[in-house]
Amino acid sequence: MSRSQNASRMSLRAEPELDIHQLVTVYTVADPVQAEIIQNALHAEGIRCFLDGENQAGETGVAALEIKIQVPIADADRAGKFIEAHEHRHKS
Numbered sequence: 001m002s003r004s005q006n007a008s009r010m011s012l013r014a015e016p017e018l019d020i021h022q023l024v025t026v027y028t029v030a031d032p033v034q035a036e037i038i039q040n041a042l043h044a045e046g047i048r049c050f051l052d053g054e055n056q057a058g059e060t061g062v063a064a065l066e067i068k069i070q071v072p073i074a075d076a077d078r079a080g081k082f083i084e085a086h087e088h089r090h091k092s
Contacts, residue, residue: 019073020072020073020074021074022073023050023071023072024070024071024072024073024076025052025068025069025070026069026070026071026079026080027068027069027079027080028066028067028068029066029067029069030065030066030067032054035054035067035069036051036054038069038083038086039051041082042069042071042079042082042083045078045079047071047075047078047082048071048075049069049070049071049079050069050071051067051069051070052067052070053066053067054067069083
């Protein structure tokens with residue numbers, strides 16, 4: 001095996017594997033109540049959802065911090081579409 005073929009095989013192995021359980025942020029809010037409403041709605045749809053930063057948002061002097069709504073990467077598209085549809089209905 002040549003050096004270039006060997007290097008090519010090594011670079012393929014060095015690529016990180018996609019973990020379907022990896023969490024990604026699909027939405028951010030500043031209001032802890034809104035974050036919990038969205039979390040509960042996603043859970044009702046069968047989508048696991050986690051809040052990142054809910055204990056920081058809304059504290060005195062730190063209201064600018066956002067709460068990240070995170071889901072497993074495998075559910076990100078479905079969760080994003082659900083939130084978008086939900087937000088659109090409530091803004092109309």
